[in-house]
Amino acid sequence: MTAPVALLSVSPAFADTKPAAQTEQKPSISELRKAVKEARQAYRAAVAAEKALQQEFDATTDPSHPLMVAVAEAKKAADDAAAAKTTADAAVTAAEAKLAEANAGEDADAKTAAEEALTDAKAAATEAAAAKTAADAKVTAAETARDDNRVAIARKIDKAQDDVKTALAAKQAAEKALADAKDEAGEPGDPEEPTDPECSDVAALAPSVSGLPSKIAAGSTVDFRLRLSNNTGRTLDEVLPFVAVGAVDKSDKDISGKLHLKSKQNGQWKSVPQDDFAGAFNDVKAGAHVDLPLRLSIDRSAPAGYGATLAIGTYGNKDETCGTGDLGVYEFTINPVGAGNSTTPAGEGNKPKPQGSASPVANSGSGNGSTDGSLAHTGSSSALPTIGLAGGAAVVLGAGAVYVVRRRKAEANS
Template sequence: MQIRQILATAAVAAVTTPVALLSVSPAYADTKPAAQTQEKPSIAELKKAVKEARQAYRAAVAAVEALNQKIDDADLPSNPLVAARDRAKVDADAAAGKKSEADAAVTAAQTKLDNAKTEDEKAAAQKELDAAKLTAGTAASGKTDADAALTKAQTALDDFRVDLFRQLNQAQKDVKATRAAKEAAEKALADAKDEAGEPGEPEEPTDPECSEGSDLKAALSGLPSKVAAGSTVDFRLRLTNTTERTLEAVVPYVEVVAFAKADDKDITSKLHLKAKQGGTWKSLGAGDVAGEFTNVKSGGHVEVPLRLSIDRSTPAGEGVSFAAGAHFNQDASCGYSDLATYYFTINPVGAGNSTTPADKGNKPKPQGSASPVATPGSGNGSGTTDGSLASTGSSSALPTIGLAGGAAVVVGAGAVYVMRRRKADANS
């Protein structure tokens, strides 16, 4: 698969996945009234229907909570797939060490042979070199097998996580459908009681929904279109409050993903992302929040300084950065932005970085656009121009999915996690 095709697939996943993950209820049930029958249902029958609809709605909500808990637990050592992956990683690291030692022995033996003076010395050195090469071949084969086992174990864990998110998406649809059915049943009962002159019953409260892609605008700026291996570049994320109210908590998310040009291998592990929080640069793992801001006024924005470092050993490749924001308020309302998506090229060591920002070198996707870099706010060095930097950190409970599309899933999953936790806190 071509690299651009891989990254394009990742970009599509970045746009679609958070919408599926973060929407508390993605699809309304069909609540159109059935054809009128000769006999209207009795109030007793309507009460029974309301009771059953409420039970179905509560069961659907409970199913979502259960899946959220499974997602929280997915990365714990108690998960057999995590334990298998960790064992495979230990074996792969050990195999890599043996291969490195064997390769060094081959080099040493070759040097001894090159420096041999007499025929006896040459014969002994040749024998040693042959033995070292045999050992190196065995070590190389062992490393290949260990790497394959690690890939298999990681893939199994990734598939498990992705399946959980698919189940979560369906469970959220069930919440939407049962909520609509509950509200329809309650309305039918209320109308029947009103017609009969009986007092109505209070409706069960339902959770407010998260708005999709309209409350916040995410924009990345300053990231070069070409970055050399071994270098570090700074750029920024801006989140703008496009609502007419103050957002009490705003949380940014940023991810980077990269693939080698030669073989399309995932080289994301060679990219290191940091965010400046409270004047300190903090590393961001997959799914980590890039800070937390409070009381962002209508029309205001916050900015997060970002820093991307690329290992010197990184091969030429192409990468993509994703950024998004989520917000939550004490009344349990919430929302999130579309994702800003930018491509960049990774050049070999010494090739230098471009002076052209990524947002100039290639047009951003419709879900994000560049905005000018604002002057950092005074005081905490957070880069915020509106709102305040709150306590920050990252959650080790957030899942990490290794592939490009999975990176986009993590951004959405992170927002789900934070919103759910904050909603629980607000209702406690």
């Protein structure tokens, strides 16, 4: 079987400079048609492989997934151990009170019994504390195994996406070679060779985050904005922002559950789902940008640690063209309650830069801004049959956020 790349390695200009015997080695239209078929099959296989990995990743968030079950069981055991420790500590306190009462009296036997009871209570409390420590360690191990599995799949997805790009480039090259050869021979195009809907691999939808501090105290809420700038050179029928936050404490334990992200859509603050987009904008003009208001709240119980916000935009059009933009990563530190927030922006490149003749901010329901790139009702996507190619993006970002902050912690401790 002749590989498509080998067939395309002979250029017509070079072949024309060779003797007739050599020009006869130029791939025939039949051979080029076969190369196109093979390239298309390879492209579809690459897309299918990426989709399978996305589904595998999505499955890791299901409560019935073995690693999720392990985490849930470990947390229940840890809760039981914590309750047992609380009971044991209370028993020590009660035994100490009994001993103090016995010491105030003259009954030697009561004193002895109280001392023995206190000794037993302290031994039980020590055992309960050790059990709690062991249970907490099992929670950390279960969460780490779950997160490591997600990160491993996310890395495979990243490679699969590269494979899709490579296969797409090979397919397009094969189709062009065939079209050029048929045009040179004066043959019409083949009706059995439809053009497959494809997503652009050109990252022309640029994200930029502003207003997110580099240090955020537990128990506080901060408002910031995600800007997506349309550098595609055309009006985009719909733009979907994906945003995720993640965090770990200083012991490397995932504390993402203590971070809560909302976006302002049509005048209302709505929680950003882990597996869906954070909003939707319609009719974003070329050179314009859209802004999405975001709000991050951190529980008061959150320990000091490291956090990250990851953002990316996808777009789709009624003609079934679509694409995904650059990935924005913005890291921040989580400080204890009352420590205050920094005025320094998180990450780098947070200040939005003008993109062409950028229009005013899209209307977010506050009554300000232009309807150039109007905010759509969440869940619309009716015009985007190809936007499913971005499915699961936010989930991948969530795992990516945890990976980023763990890497940052490792670098800080090195």
